[in-house]
Amino acid sequence: MLSSAHRLxxxxxxxxxxRKGRRSGARTVVVHLASDPSxxxxxxxGFVVSKAVGNSVTRNRVKRRLRHLAREHLSSLxxxxxxVVRALPAAATASYAxxxxxxxxxxxxxxxxxxx
RNA sequence: UGGGCUGGCCGGGCGACCGCGUGGAGGCAACUCCCCGAGGAAGGUCCGGGCUCCACAGGGCAAGGUGGUGGGUAACACCCACCCGGGGUGACCCGCGGGACAGUGCCACAGAGAACAAACCGCCACCGGGCUCGCCCGGCGGUAAGGGUGAAACGGUGGUGUAAGAGACCACCAGCGACCGAGGUGACUCGGCCGGAUCGGUAAACCCCACCUGGAGCAAGAUCAAGAAGUCCCGUGCUUGCACGGGAUGCGCGUACGUUCGAGGGCGGCCCGCCCGAGUGCGCGGGUAGAUCGCUGGAGGGUGUCGGCAACGGCACUCGUAGAUGGAUGGUCGCCACGCUUCGGCGUACAGAACCCGGCCUACAGGCCAGUCCGUCCG
Numbered sequence: 001m002l003s004s005a006h007r008l009x010x011x012x013x014x015x016x017x018x019r020k021g022r023r024s025g026a027r028t029v030v031v032h033l034a035s036d037p038s039x040x041x042x043x044x045x046g047f048v049v050s051k052a053v054g055n056s057v058t059r060n061r062v063k064r065r066l067r068h069l070a071r072e073h074l075s076s077l078x079x080x081x082x083x084v085v086r087a088l089p090a091a092a093t094a095s096y097a098x099x100x101x102x103x104x105x106x107x108x109x110x111x112x113x114x115x116x
Numbered sequence: 117u118g119g120g121c122u123g124g125c126c127g128g129g130c131g132a133c134c135g136c137g138u139g140g141a142g143g144c145a146a147c148u149c150c151c152c153g154a155g156g157a158a159g160g161u162c163c164g165g166g167c168u169c170c171a172c173a174g175g176g177c178a179a180g181g182u183g184g185u186g187g188g189u190a191a192c193a194c195c196c197a198c199c200c201g202g203g204g205u206g207a208c209c210c211g212c213g214g215g216a217c218a219g220u221g222c223c224a225c226a227g228a229g230a231a232c233a234a235a236c237c238g239c240c241a242c243c244g245g246g247c248u249c250g251c252c253c254g255g256c257g258g259u260a261a262g263g264g265u266g267a268a269a270c271g272g273u274g275g276u277g278u279a280a281g282a283g284a285c286c287a288c289c290a291g292c293g294a295c296c297g298a299g300g301u302g303a304c305u306c307g308g309c310c311g312g313a314u315c316g317g318u319a320a321a322c323c324c325c326a327c328c329u330g331g332a333g334c335a336a337g338a339u340c341a342a343g344a345a346g347u348c349c350c351g352u353g354c355u356u357g358c359a360c361g362g363g364a365u366g367c368g369c370g371u372a373c374g375u376u377c378g379a380g381g382g383c384g385g386c387c388c389g390c391c392c393g394a395g396u397g398c399g400c401g402g403g404u405a406g407a408u409c410g411c412u413g414g415a416g417g418g419u420g421u422c423g424g425c426a427a428c429g430g431c432a433c434u435c436g437u438a439g440a441u442g443g444a445u446g447g448u449c450g451c452c453a454c455g456c457u458u459c460g461g462c463g464u465a466c467a468g469a470a471c472c473c474g475g476c477c478u479a480c481a482g483g484c485c486a487g488u489c490c491g492u493c494c495g
Contacts, residue, residue, distance in 0.1 A: 046442065057467055068447050
């Protein structure tokens with residue numbers, strides 16, 4: 001689980017990241033990674049889980065699993081990073097391990113693009 | 117022991133590790149430790165309240181809601197008891213339970229006929245014809261007893277009566293209405309007596325009657341902080357469209373109406389009336405919602421006792437139980453329970469608080485308990 005300092009909470013940052021960030025998709029998630037030079041202390045992560053994923057119980061479970069998984073990747077992100085993880089409908093039925101694999105694959109790709 | 121009916125309850129358990137949020141303690145701080153942390157429906161947002169702000173000058177007309185009676189409650193469209201009607205052998209269940217002589221509308225299909233009833237078959241009299249002398253055919257009438265249709269055909273049984281029949285008349289029954297008596301707080305029930313032959317259903321069609329109803333909602337609302345571009349007005353200065361100072365407004369553009377000949381707003385919607393009044397309505401495009409409080413102790417839960425058929429209420433003792441705001445309440449693993457299984461495993465219903473309560477409605481794998489009815493077996 002992520003602590004509050006690592007959470008993305010304002011709408012403007014969400015828009016910035018999804019419009020300008022590097023994007024990579026998998027079966028269950030789409031990842032947007034942007035960089036905000038004004039805030040460099042710690043990477044921040046936000047999640048978008050729409051109603052297409054399922055009812056509120058399902059959406060909550062997906063969001064919690066993603067938040068938990070994202071925690072393990074914080075150390076590999078720069079302090080200025082703004083990460084938005086969007087869940088796709090397939091995420092509702094995916095297992096924790098599948099979600100983790102998809103997230104890791106996507107993150108590896110966008111990190112490579114940003115640094116390279 | 118089988119099948120039902122009613123009411124209530126649970127809705128995975130235990131443990132380990134890693135996390136998240138509120139609160140508390142310690143610490144200069146990083147941080148550490150402790151407590152607590154989703155539901156019976158948290159859901160739909162359909163009713164009723166609390167709370168907050170606004171309004172409170174009335175009258176009329178609309179609009180919406182409720183609809184047997186009595187009680188419960190803060191209140192209700194909820195709950196309890198009872199009454200009436202209907203269903204069931206029974207426990208029990210069901211009814212959107214005011215009015216169809218105030219008026220208007222509608223009544224499909226079938227059927228001859230569906231609302232000031234109706235002659236298709238049948239029955240009967242009369243007239244004419246035929247004739248195997250018992251009827252047959254045609255015409256004109258009478259007839260609602262019988263058949264058939266329908267959800268529904270203008271009471272039922274028996275008699276008098278008649279050509280055949282008919283509430284045409286009579287008795288009883290059913291139903292309707294008036295009165296009287298008894299019981300009940302009441303809806304209503306029971307009994308008596310009289311009356312007139314006794315004109316359907318639908319009000320979840322309009323409608324009529326009685327009663328009830330201010331508006332908006334926690335993004336309510338309060339406090340604090342920050343910020344102020346642009347536009348307009350006034351004054352001063354000069355380089356005549358800029359600077360400075362003061363005031364007003366608080367996104368821009370277009371359009372319409374208006375300032376004592378009153379736009380617009382408030383008094384629930386409209387009209388009258390009253391009050392406030394200088395800007396306001398509409399369209400297009402765009403922007404914003406930081407912190408703290410509100411925020412959880414409340415019509416609160418449990419036990420006992422008393423009153424009450426009950427819903428519920430009184431008293432006493434006792435318990436302490438989420439408070440987020442891109443939104444915590446989780447993730448992984450082990451053992452057990454249950455259900456599938458191709459014996460590898462897989463799954464564990466419906467579903468996630470958002471100001472708080474009381475209800476209603478809807479969803480729900482599986483399981484438990486109590487009462488009660490009918491049947492069967494034994495005694």
